[in-house]
Amino acid sequence: MIPSEIAELLKARFGGAVVETKLEGVIDPWVKIAPDRIREVATFLRDDKTQFDTLMCLTGMDYTGGKLGVVYHLASTPLGHKITLKVDVPTDNPHVQSVESVWKTANWHEREAYDMIGIVFDGHPDLRRMLCPYDWEGHPLRKDYKVPEYYNGMKVPY
């Protein structure tokens, strides 16, 4: 299926959950979904005729200007097509539905996005930090991140 067909399918099925689409003039066409509907959309895309059985990548983004985001790159092994989903959330209340129950691979990717960007995935079974120590403060991939002066009494950077 070509991306515009997938976008039409989503619009017809979910209506208001599809916030924005960009299908022309970009390398990877994307569809923007409301943060509180993403799990529904993901389940539909996996189980329906689109057959998106793998989540290639899940990225946390800091767009600055009070906006964070999550980018989902989906692929279908039986059909070979791809689509990108995006979700935008405000920096002061960054809550997105977890898609861990749809694709297990999202578990670690979401933990990483939580660790690095500070996006909270609602419904994630085990939302701990992934790469930083568990008692680290702040989210390093935020654009306004400042390295803390001390970590557990040790000087950073040493």
Added chain:
Amino acid sequence: MDATLTAADLATRPVTIPGLGRPLRTEEMVISMGPQHPSTHGVLRLELVVDGEIVVDVIPHLGYLHRCFEKHCEAMANYQQVIPYADRLDYVAAMSNELGYVIAVERLLKIQVPERVEYIRVIMAEFSRIVSHLIAIGTYGMDIGAYTPFLYCMRDREHVLDIFEETCGARLLYNYMWVGGLSHDVPASFEEKVKKFVKYFRPNIKELNNLLSYNKIFIDRTANVGVLPGDVALNYACSGPVLRGSGVKWDLRKNDPYSIYDRFDFEIPVGRGAKGTTGDCWDRYMVRIHEMEQSTNIIEQAIEKLPAGDVQSAIPRRIRPDAGEIYFRSETPKGELGYYIVSDGTASPYRVKVKSPCFVNLSALPAISRGAMIADIVAILGSIDIVLGEIDR
């Protein structure tokens, strides 16, 4: 062990002592495996929850090698400067990491590279696959108790590293592929050396098979251990030999071709459960052996057709892609390496996210280790073939 009993049966079977009057209670215990443990292939810490000898749960703790690769990328002055850092992701197959990154940036810039560059890149990437698989196979044998194959693998790997060294001066971290071209052309003796290696290497795979692959003890340790079914592998987005070992015929070089891979004739080996169940450790291991054969075939075809030309003619003076983004995935020895690069129109990337195949493959470890014996964890982890440089980034 009684062959009809599975590890799960053992976990529920009450242990009795004559005269005690009740089953012997066993308590769950938590064992830390790593970060300094020879079979974790780096600094990975696994917390094993064990009931006697049986593993109830595995909790991986990552981050010991975290060095902010993605943050570094954002701070770079230009796109070329990221390449040495990309080398250090999967440091045993650095050429493959570079290939993924440079193609992603080239597609973002919409530039075409000369034929000669494409051919040399494919040869290097396939050499990289051979080197990576040799390490995977050698250390896997060593994890399980076979020391000799490791030495044979290292011996063969040395020949490839010599070719790399002669080409670009480095043996492990090359900074060889640049956006739009290569840092050096190959030396005059390259063609001859590659042909010599191909001739030398083919019989050595057979030797390795005799020594390790069909060794009875090795099969006993790996067959029917750590079975990963194909649908679970896809749900975990596993890729590379881990996915193909589960019988899923999926290789980006064939299924989503990039560079010039569509010009070569090669096969995708998959696991078929020849010694046990499809998707067990032995299948994953054997896929790597067959992939080395296929890589040798690709190299042989590519070196025959290697065209003449200038390898630096397409290198852009200034790399400043238009605002936009790309997700590009390529088939590295470990699996699907993806670069998600967002450009805001300036000289340095706005965001680079690496989808590391090892990271994703390792996330399936708890799912396939529950109910296994402690010693099998070593076998399962080795069969996934992880490199911590890429997991922790």
